[in-house]
Amino acid sequence: MSQHVNIPSKVDSSDEKQAINLKITVPNNVKLSEVNVLVSIIRSDLRKPLEGMTISALNVMKDPVTLDSNLSVEEGMKVLTEKHIRCAPVWDETKKGFIGVLDIRDSLKHAVKVYRQNKSLALLNQAKEETESISENGSSVLVLPSE
Structure with missing residues (x-):
């Protein structure tokens, strides 16, 4: 054992x-x-x-990928996916410096969070509409939508 x-x-x-x-x-x-x-x-x-x-002894990327701050998140994620990397620094030309790192994992977590919030909001709105239509018909029964 x-x-x-x-x-x-x-x-x-x-x-x-x-x-x-x-x-x-x-x-x-x-x-x-x-x-x-x-x-x-x-x-x-x-x-x-x-x-x-x-770090120079490691096999690091010879042509590092940097993302412009004007790219959309979707465009940035596409670059990361195409280059088979998880994250890249973001360069802001007006500030002449790096402003952060776009990480595909963080972006996906955020997308899932927004998706869930939107789905929950849509379900609540649907339930509210159905509740209002039931009350307009004079029924006292509350029917919740099934997923």
Whole structure:
């Protein structure tokens, strides 16, 4: 018999910390303190190849993609998709500087949120219209629309 242990880890990624979850299977006879030691060793081993390394040593994109701030979000996402990248810095010509990063994941989360809000609003409006038409007919029964 074994136990599954999720180990959250924080890895520095520029200005923010990025969470990495390691999932390991540990025999029941292994104590949690031993697991902590094992995790510490794994973390250390994973960081060793990066020690003393500079970014120039990595295989970075030779022709970096930057997006103009005048692009629509849809156009920016199209560029990211075509280039097979998740994010790109946004350049504002009037400010002569970078104003942020367009991230396809953040854009999709926002699109889903707006979609859900609009769908909820549409359902509420439909329910309101149906309720009003029922009350105009003199009925006291409330009928909610099915999805």
